[in-house]
Amino acid sequence: MSLLLKVENLDFKYQDTDVLKGINLEVNAGDFVGILGPNGCGKTTLLNNINQWLKPHRGSIYLKNINIRKLKPKILAKHIATVPQDTSIEMSFTVEQVVLMGRNPYLVNFEAEKERDFAIAEESMKYMDIWHLKEKPVRELSGGEKQRVLIARALAQEPELLLLDEPTSHLDINYQWELLGFLKKLCLNRGITIIAVMHDINLASMFCDKIILLKDHKIFKMGPLIDVINEKNIKEVFNMDVHVCFQEYTGRPVIVFLGRKENINIPRPFNTLHVICGGGEGEKLLHYLKKRGYEVSVGVLNKGDTDWLTAKMLGFDVIEEVPFSPISDEKIEENTKYVKKSEAVLLADVPFGYGNLKNLVCLKNILHQKKIFVMEERAIESRDYTNGMASQIYRDIRDRAVVLHSFDELKSFL
Template sequence: MGILKVENLSCGYNRRDIIRGISFSVKEGGFLGIIGPNGAGKTTLFRAITGILRPRKGKILYCGNDISGISPQNFAREVAVIPQILEVPFAFSVEEFVLMGRFPHTGRFEALNKRDYKILEEALNLTETSSFRGRKILELSGGERQRAVLAQGFAQEPRLLLLDEPTSHLDIAHQVQVLDLLKRLNKEKNLTVIIVLHDLNLASSYCDRLILLKEGDIFKDGSPQDVLTYQNIERVYNTVVVVRKNPIDLKPYILLVTEKEKCSRKDV
């Protein structure tokens, strides 16, 4: 049985369906990437899976239970959600902020215990945020802030981690750092990861499985090798690409073709 199952899901905004009747299932320990062009419905699907957007048709099951019937607290004990950007209007310190990840595990009149602080340390160490734990969230750079948000997610001790383009505001070094960390937790702790990604090459290198969305429907679902063919990408993105094998990890690697090159080299 999969940890997350999407059954015939249709959802959208203002009576217009953006996601149209899609189904898939994710097994525990998987690393699934959701890719597709702008407007294909990646974020809409993500918002439905995270429980923000109610399905109009179909349902989403977490460990066999419909997520609309799971209380926010119980959901947060098992599933952590990392948004693209998180605005923090008040001057919480990194440590205070990361400790908020313990909220679903703490009763209303309970104080944080030794275990909570141990988990805090682990989360800070994993994300290498320990060195600026006393600084205010507002003062951090984009990369530091995103790592603090990740640390908060890890402090929830999730079985399933959902991320919406967590690397889109990071430079290449931080992109690799964040995704390496996710991969490590995926391998070592069997953490299931579902990640929305724009960057096809990152998706190819890190995900075991990709779902390619087109106009609210699944165009292709499979391994990076199966999904990232130039035929699929050109059909879905309406642009010319060349797909080669990444010499380092032997996964597909997508090269963009400029207009000038298209004209001068007809053989490509």
């Protein structure tokens, strides 16, 4: 296989905080590479350095031996396409209009799409099985359908390299497998190289050929799936005891999580807690709080969200919104009542878009009334998809909160 991407001695910082340190990696054409690691280790930041959305402080990135800093954005967009984690599309574009946006690198300013552009957009929609939705407004689609639209838009760029940031987040398990199946076929049938940040180790194991395992902002281990996914590496990186077995027909590793022992006998500082989370960022926190015996309420979460499922399973009170919809004023009012009843509030390390921004506003409105704990494993700038609105509100909250930079630090307080 020919070398497509090479990263040499890459460092990146947010202000004075190291996010990536000494990153060296090589990816061959046609690889399906999964990036795994704890929250805040730099997974998304690595993608955004590769696509030049962020500029590294040191180091070089080469695409087919060409330093990508020498490529103009429109030229780079013909080679690298990105599907970000945030799938919100606020305006009333149709599916076809969104997919046609992928043809922008091939058009000069104000140039109309040509017959070839429409043909490529059609091919991309048919490949992702959304051709029948072409005239439907994107805001009326389900989360799984929206994700396929964004991938179709990326395919319309005709890229050699496709970058995806947690493409299966907020999707039910059947949609997760379906979507990853589409991506796997892109590698096998079209030779498109894929690098995807993954949240679920077992999903990565089922579909990826190679794994990049990040820890402490560095590459801990990188290589073929079978060399990276093992009990020792998972324990070292995620601090979790696991058992690794192998599928009979594929030989791919399957992780069985055994958990870890927690000191749950120390006195609790509070009895009641309200947790603001979402997208799986609160899953570990909620399990821990259950073990500690806290009375927990959670919200506002969309039905079907990973944290919604966890909270319901654990028997917590959940303020729930309909799937894939922005938080309504009615639900925020209900959420506020739970916040006021609690003795303290815990804000997880959540990405914020316009859909869940009201959770932050709700928290800001009770700043002087409650003890607030903020989990900050990643800089807010790296998870703000609201053009800075979330960052501004978050900083006001942060200034009056107890800031916790890791799960171990949280356990020393709660």
